[in-house]
Amino acid sequence: MPCPPPAHPPLTVAVMQPYFFPYAGYFRLLAQAEVFVLFDCVQHRARGRVHRTEVPAPAGGLEWLTLPLASAARETRIQDLRFADRADALWAERLARHAGWAKARGEAAEAVRAFLRRPLAGPLVDHLEASLRLVAGLLDLPATLVRSSSLAIDPALKGQDRVLAIVQALGGRRYLNPPGGRALYEAEAFARRGLTLDFLPDYSGPHRCLLPTLLEAPSLDALRADVHALD
Template sequence: MTGKRTIAVMQPYFFPYAGYFRLLAACDVFVIFDDVQFPRRGRVHRCQMSPGRWLTLPLAPMPFVTLIKNLRWASDARSTLDKRLAVFGLPDRAATPVSERISRYLTGPLGDMTGYLEEGLRLTADALDLEPEILRSSNIDIDPTLRGQERVISIVQALGGQRYINAPGGRSLYEAEAFREAGIDLHFLVPYAGRFPYILPALCGDHLADLRDDVRTTSRWTA
């Protein structure tokens, strides 16, 4: 797809802004980083619907050090989520095949929490015509004691990658020299300045072609 085998590693976000999916557009293998600590103020469990308004998944109380792969639903998750969806008028009348699929996803069985997040990412990738291989980091055989960039480098090497693409906010986390010594090119996406900061409303609307174009045309990277 991209000349060099390109890997991206990112926590599974719940319907993040469109710029997130540029990673899936730019890579050959997208790794769901599920064996890292759950960021309680991040986007793993919540989706921004409009400025200052969030749709949050109902999680069970868990220790601060809980890994993403070990997240669990609250005991009343289904009824609570239904009420939270209703605040945003979801699910509304499905006007397109994509919005119909999203409605079934949002109102269907919750099952495994990480599986639910992965399903949402796969559903969105499919709607945007993105076709990277999608894997979970917890299923990749690497040294479990590795942390930080050493862990990411090990994941890329285990997958035979020669290029690693990261979100623009990750520049402070990685050193190009360490990747170079491992035989990996390190690149970062340019900051997202597209039209779709709130992807769930966009997916449920009638601007899917514009959304696809937005993700692909903004999927540029720099050193």
């Protein structure tokens, strides 16, 4: 009697706002999920990480490297953000503060430099998705990327209900979230929909400033291992 085919593991979905070169812990979601949803149908937080990343400051410490955006109303959704007039000139001035990156010879340096020199035009989310796909490719992360704005989700749904709708729209059975979201979601609400809710452990790795690592590390093996580690 033939053996039954092996059961497929439940499809794991992760949902996160698209960040600009986020710390390595962000990419653990792409390592663990089959589908990674760019949560772009929600309001942009001006002090968040959607359009900026932390980098070492020339004089020591850390500073924000910020993409130049056009002015937008507070309620503007991430999918509707655009670059500022003269964005390329403004961006070149900001990159000039980090002149040493032009001489970096890391494994990924050329690919990352080419991305940083791309013209800034069109929707911000296009640029963010391209950056996340670049890093995912460099780190051998196979997750499928989907924008939440491409799904037929009821715009009246908020918070947990919207995330539940996204997971179900994609046929997911398991939702994976960063540890900081424990106060936002209730396992019982997911269970009622036949879904499992799981959280990643806290990230304690060394790669909190991703850009310098991508530009300067002779090999990305340590970063790849860090992204896959769940200890």
